[in-house]
Amino acid sequence: MACVNADGTITETARSLLKILESPLSAEEIAARLALPLFRVRSSLREMAEAGLILSQGDDFVISGEGRKKI
Amino acid sequence: MDNTTATQTPAGLPRIGSPAPQFEAPTTHGVLKLEDFKGSWLILFSHPADFTPVCTTEFIGFSEIHPKLREMNVELLGLSIDSVYSHIAWARNIEEKFGKKITFPIIADLNKDVAALYGMIMPGESKTETSRAVFVIDDKQIIRAIIYYPLSTGRNMDEILRLIQALQTADKHGVATPANWRPGDKVIVPPPRTQEMAEERMREKGIERADWYFSKKDLR
Numbered sequence: 144m145a146c147v148n149a150d151g152t153i154t155e156t157a158r159s160l161l162k163i164l165e166s167p168l169s170a171e172e173i174a175a176r177l178a179l180p181l182f183r184v185r186s187s188l189r190e191m192a193e194a195g196l197i198l199s200q201g202d203d204f205v206i207s208g209e210g211r212k213k214i
Numbered sequence: 215m216d217n218t219t220a221t222q223t224p225a226g227l228p229r230i231g232s233p234a235p236q237f238e239a240p241t242t243h244g245v246l247k248l249e250d251f252k253g254s255w256l257i258l259f260s261h262p263a264d265f266t267p268v269c270t271t272e273f274i275g276f277s278e279i280h281p282k283l284r285e286m287n288v289e290l291l292g293l294s295i296d297s298v299y300s301h302i303a304w305a306r307n308i309e310e311k312f313g314k315k316i317t318f319p320i321i322a323d324l325n326k327d328v329a330a331l332y333g334m335i336m337p338g339e340s341k342t343e344t345s346r347a348v349f350v351i352d353d354k355q356i357i358r359a360i361i362y363y364p365l366s367t368g369r370n371m372d373e374i375l376r377l378i379q380a381l382q383t384a385d386k387h388g389v390a391t392p393a394n395w396r397p398g399d400k401v402i403v404p405p406p407r408t409q410e411m412a413e414e415r416m417r418e419k420g421i422e423r424a425d426w427y428f429s430k431k432d433l434r
Contacts, residue, residue, distance in 0.1 A: 145244020171253075182250040182289060182319075183243060190244065 146187045147194045153213050160187060161196060161210050167203035227333035230360060234258075234351045235331045239293075242301045243319035246291070248355065255288040255382075256351040257374065260334040260344035264296045264304035268368045270312070272346070273305075275371040277314040287353065288378055290318035294344055295329065298322040339365055348374060350381065387433055400430040 146157035153161070156179070163176055170188055174181040188204055191197045196210035206214075228235055238247045248256075259276075261269040276290055283290060294301075305316040323329050323344075334344040346363035358381050363369050380391040389401040405427040406412040412426040422430045 180284075180289060181253055182246060185250040186244050186246050 145190060147190055147196070153196070156183075157187060157191060157196075158214055160184070160191070161206050161214050164197055164204055164206040164210070167200050167205045169202050170204070173204070228331075228349065228357050228360070230357055232357055234349065234355045234357050237328050237331060239321045239323060239328050240298055241291070241319040241321050242298055242305065242316075246319060246321075248351075251289055251291070251351070252355055253353050255286070255353055255378065256291060256349075257283070257288060257378075258291045258293065258332070258349040258351060259369075260293040260329060260332075260347045262340065262343035262345070262365050263294055264300045265307070268366070269294075270304075270308060272368050272371075273308055273316060274312055274314045275369070276318070277308075277316055279371045279375055280317055282375060283378070286378060286382065292318060292320035293323050293328055293334070294320070295323050295326055295342065297324060336362075336364075350377060352381070352385075383433070389431075389433070392430070400432055403429040403431055 146154045146160075148154070156177075159177055160173060163173065168176070170181060170184050173179070173188070174184045177184070188197065191210070192199060192204070194209075196207055196213060197204045198207050234248060236248045238245060261272060263269060273292075276292070280290055292301075296304075301320040301322055305320070309315050321328055326335065329335050329344050332347065332349060334347045335341065336345045339345060343365065345365060346367070346369055348359075348361040348363075348369065349357055350359040352358045359377055361369070361374075361377075376396065379397050380395055383397070383401065384390055387401065388404065390404060392399075392402050395401070400422060403415075403421055406415045415423070415426050415429060418429070420431065
């Protein structure tokens with residue numbers, strides 16, 4: 144995985160991303176806030192959703208209980 | 215009688231004007247899907263192999279134009295039939311030896327899935343390496359231009375930049391661009407499609423007109 148390691152630890156980018164997801168944000172809003180390319184945000188969100196670290200709410204994403212344990 | 219028309223295209227390789235074939239692939243930035251790039255233009259390009267000299271010069275070139283491409287809402291995505299570990303090692307080597315950081319993802323297409331989907335392998339030249347293919351994909355994921363170079367010839371970064379600038383200018387202003395066009399040069403006014411339009415074109419002010427079908431103008 145690009146942002147979630149095999150041992151369950153996460154990258155600095157993933158940590159930054161989780162920290163701003165206390166309130167729901169879209170992929171476009173996250174990319175703008177973190178100054179990251181949109182493709183990279185989309186792939187990271189997909190991985191973190193699969194790992195249960197974030198939840199999707201329509202087009203927005205928010206941190207999960209599991210996600211809070213990582214930051 | 216065979217009524218086949220030229221509008222029918224054989225199934226298979228991507229064509230200019232067609233939707234870019236979707237894929238999901240391992241890259242140096244994790245697993246990426248083509249749809250992740252929706253909203254940005256994308257240059258999907260292949261190179262023959264990591265740790266080879268011509269490809270190294272091309273990667274240095276791509277890394278140099280990457281900031282300019284980003285300003286134009288264009289992302290880069292490389293590809294070769296090498297592993298992610300090879301790509302990482304090569305990118306680190308380029309940074310160490312040539313001082314250029316590779317900031318774009320590179321597909322590790324070991325099973326040749328994406329290469330086959332996009333027709334990047336030229337079996338007459340090499341069955342195990344991808345040729346130097348370039349697919350320009352727009353923000354709606356339509357293929358807008360295709361370039362192929364052989365193994366022995368490194369691509370011209372200036373031309374790739376010029377091509378993107380020309381395509382985006384054509385889209386924005388509804389014009390075409392002449393041979394050797396550069397940003398700031400006059401553009402081609404699309405030719406009239408009816409006799410009435412042709413007559414109106416002949417009376418039009420503010421354009422450089424050679425004849426009813428051939429006019430240029432400045433973009434302001």
